[in-house]
Amino acid sequence: xxxxxxxxxxxxxxxxxxxxxxxxxxxxxxxxxxxxxxxxxxxxxxxxxxxxxxxxxxxxxxxxxxxxxxxxxxxxxxxxxxxxxxxxxxxxxxxxxxxxxxxxxxxxxxxxxxxxxxxxxxxxxxxxxxxxxxxxxxxxxxxxxxxxxxxxxxxxxxxxxxxxxxxxxxxxxxxxxxxxxxxxxxxxxxxxxxxxxxxxxxxxxxxxxxxxxxxxxxxxxxxxxxxxxxxxxxxxxxxxxxxxxxxxxxxxxxxxxxxxxxxxxxxxxxxxxxxxxxxxxxxxxxxxxxxxxxxxxxxxxxxxxxxxxxxxxxxxxx
Amino acid sequence: xxxxxxxxxxxxxxxxxxxxxxxxxxxxxxxxxxxxxxxxxxxxxxxxxxxxxxxxxxxxxxxxxxxxxxxxxxxxxxxxxxxxxxxxxxxxxxxxxxxxxxxxxxxxxxxxxxxxxxxxxxxxxxxxxxxxxxxxxxxxxxxxxxxxxxxxxxxxxxxxxxxxxxxxxxxxxxxxxxxxxxxxxxxxxxxxxxxxxxxxxxxxxxxxxxxxxxxxxxxxxxxxxxxxxxxxxxxxxxxxxxxxxxxxxxxxxxxxxxxxxxxxxxxxxxxxxxxxxxxxxxxxxxxxxxxxxxxxxxxxxxxxxxxxxxxxxxxxxx
Numbered sequence: 001x002x003x004x005x006x007x008x009x010x011x012x013x014x015x016x017x018x019x020x021x022x023x024x025x026x027x028x029x030x031x032x033x034x035x036x037x038x039x040x041x042x043x044x045x046x047x048x049x050x051x052x053x054x055x056x057x058x059x060x061x062x063x064x065x066x067x068x069x070x071x072x073x074x075x076x077x078x079x080x081x082x083x084x085x086x087x088x089x090x091x092x093x094x095x096x097x098x099x100x101x102x103x104x105x106x107x108x109x110x111x112x113x114x115x116x117x118x119x120x121x122x123x124x125x126x127x128x129x130x131x132x133x134x135x136x137x138x139x140x141x142x143x144x145x146x147x148x149x150x151x152x153x154x155x156x157x158x159x160x161x162x163x164x165x166x167x168x169x170x171x172x173x174x175x176x177x178x179x180x181x182x183x184x185x186x187x188x189x190x191x192x193x194x195x196x197x198x199x200x201x202x203x204x205x206x207x208x209x210x211x212x213x214x215x216x217x218x219x220x221x222x223x224x225x226x227x228x229x230x231x232x233x234x235x236x237x238x239x240x241x242x243x244x245x246x247x248x249x250x251x252x253x254x255x256x257x258x259x260x261x262x263x264x265x266x267x268x269x270x271x272x273x274x275x276x277x278x279x280x281x282x283x284x285x286x287x288x289x290x291x292x293x294x295x296x297x298x299x300x301x302x303x304x305x306x307x308x309x310x311x312x313x314x315x316x317x318x
Numbered sequence: 319x320x321x322x323x324x325x326x327x328x329x330x331x332x333x334x335x336x337x338x339x340x341x342x343x344x345x346x347x348x349x350x351x352x353x354x355x356x357x358x359x360x361x362x363x364x365x366x367x368x369x370x371x372x373x374x375x376x377x378x379x380x381x382x383x384x385x386x387x388x389x390x391x392x393x394x395x396x397x398x399x400x401x402x403x404x405x406x407x408x409x410x411x412x413x414x415x416x417x418x419x420x421x422x423x424x425x426x427x428x429x430x431x432x433x434x435x436x437x438x439x440x441x442x443x444x445x446x447x448x449x450x451x452x453x454x455x456x457x458x459x460x461x462x463x464x465x466x467x468x469x470x471x472x473x474x475x476x477x478x479x480x481x482x483x484x485x486x487x488x489x490x491x492x493x494x495x496x497x498x499x500x501x502x503x504x505x506x507x508x509x510x511x512x513x514x515x516x517x518x519x520x521x522x523x524x525x526x527x528x529x530x531x532x533x534x535x536x537x538x539x540x541x542x543x544x545x546x547x548x549x550x551x552x553x554x555x556x557x558x559x560x561x562x563x564x565x566x567x568x569x570x571x572x573x574x575x576x577x578x579x580x581x582x583x584x585x586x587x588x589x590x591x592x593x594x595x596x597x598x599x600x601x602x603x604x605x606x607x608x609x610x611x612x613x614x615x616x617x618x619x620x621x622x623x624x625x626x627x628x629x630x631x632x633x634x635x636x
Contacts, residue, residue: 149546149550150546150549154581154583155583156583157583187505187506188511188558188560188580190580193506193583193584228467228468228585231468231585232467232585235584235585235586240506240584242506260583261583262506262580262581262582262583262584263472263580263581264580265472265473265474265475265511265578265579265580266511266553266558266580267546267549267550267553268553
């Protein structure tokens with residue numbers, strides 16, 4: 001990227017300047033965590049006022065009773081079916097372990113299995129996103145993650161929004177993720193760790209975005225992560241929490257909540273279904289700090305119509 | 319190693335055959351976990367009968383009140399002094415991060431600081447080893463470990479005895495380790511994980527010992543670890559525990575208890591002082607499955623006289 005373009009992108013109009021050449025910057029969040037206003041008409045609000053207040057304070061919310069045991073079984077079974085699909089059957093959305101047959105990640109999850117489409121559009125999941133973002137929503141990114149035991153790698157601290165803003169062109173902090181656990185998670189098998197309250201601080205990160213950064217950053221993110229000094233300060237200020245829970249547990253977390261996970265040498269694998277919901281009013285523009293936007297499996301640009309929610313049970317016969 | 323030598327070493331007289339060419343073997347432990355008999359005369363027995371029973375059952379015991387706050391502060395301070403010693407001042411026992419000035423491990427710890435010598439010979443620490451092993455003891459190996467936050471690497475599952483037997487020539491399971499935490503440890507910063515009860519099973523591991531194996535195995539152990547299948551079975555049978563606790567916490571664990579630790583991306587470093595006590599009646603012989611014994615900083619062969627215990631407080635003026 002030449003200097004001119006860089007200056008344009010990092011214009012004063014952007015409250016979340018990042019990938020900075022001269023050092024990182026702590027910036028106060030310019031957007032609400034819980035949005036109000038244009039709640040879609042006739043909408044159901046799944047969260048209680050207490051849950052909303054907790055989400056606003058911490059930047060995440062854990063729900064352990066959203067699904068029946070049968071629904072959890074059906075979801076786990078659907079994930080198994082996808083993992084056991086012949087290599088090649090899932091097209092370019094499937095990422096396999098290098099030199100191996102094991103599926104590690106399947107992007108655009110809702111397009112590959114009817115049950116995950118139902119899950120993504122369930123009031124119990126997407127309805128929460130619509131309630132907190134106070135807008136119609138669409139799926140910015142989704143995936144099925146599978147991490148085996150023994151060799152699970154760590155995922156270093158980051159704010160999702162930092163990358164979505166820099167590399168995808170997401171304008172504002174009006175998006176959130178829902179992670180649905182498909183295996184039991186405890187403190188020892190690399191659970192999601194979050195810094196409660198960190199969603200209120202945006203760390204503009206140092207360093208320019210390399211071309212095709214996503215080809216390496218999905219494996220190991222190096223650009224777009226805070227310095228160790230900033231992480232120490234964040235940790236001192238906010239602490240570190242982690243989410244333990246059985247399969248079926250759902251974690252909703254804000255797009256700017258600092259999070260990561262440790263590696264895992266225990267025999268217990270980890271799997272989850274992951275959906276990022278973005279407000280339709282917050283559709284992607286040009287990247288704020290990258291030459292080219294990332295490909296569509298990482299950041300949807302077409303087909304961003306409002307998601308049609310439903311109240312059906314999640315059934316294997318879906 | 320030629321075939322002849324290998325056969326000799328893996329003779330029928332060795333109850334703990336390992337580094338096997340043809341596959342791993344589960345072997346029932348042939349030695350007691352808690353030894354009885356030749357308790358040294360006039361000896362003090364620091365552990366209660368309940369603590370001894372717990373150690374025998376689980377293969378480890380956690381003690382949280384062995385030291386006063388002043389003693390813990392003095393130990394932490396002593397560790398800091400050693401870490402801040404100029405590179406080179408500690409000789410060959412010091413291992414630094416590649417290309418960096420940061421001390422990671424200091425072997426023969428008790429020879430480098432009077433306070434750690436006092437610690438190693440304290441009735442509260444060494445007295446426990448003497449009680450459980452029912453013999454005079456000496457220090458087989460010792461070290462100060464320092465793992466920084468953010469980049470702490472995992473340590474894969476292993477039985478210490480497997481290596482000490484194969485590569486050092488330790489004949490029987492009559493040794494134990496004491497790990498004294500010098501930083502707070504919780505579930506998220508890579509604590510020691512142990513499989514309670516696993517000390518009763520010896521996994522004879524597959525694979526020959528490469529020459530100078532210790533030069534790589536200290537960084538990442540590959541030979542002498544159980545298969546994933548065995549680890550799944552061990553985990554199903556025994557479960558996985560971990561040790562959380564503040565600085566000053568002491569973990570005593572049997573030489574054959576299966577243990578490991580995850581990596582650590584949190585900002586919180588980990589440090590501990592580590593002493594391996596071996597019964598004097600269990601002194602090293604020739605390695606059971608390696609061409610040459612490991613060097614003395616890893617496995618003491620000279621100066622194995624009984625340790626002289628004391629009841630003094632641990633004071634910085636030591």
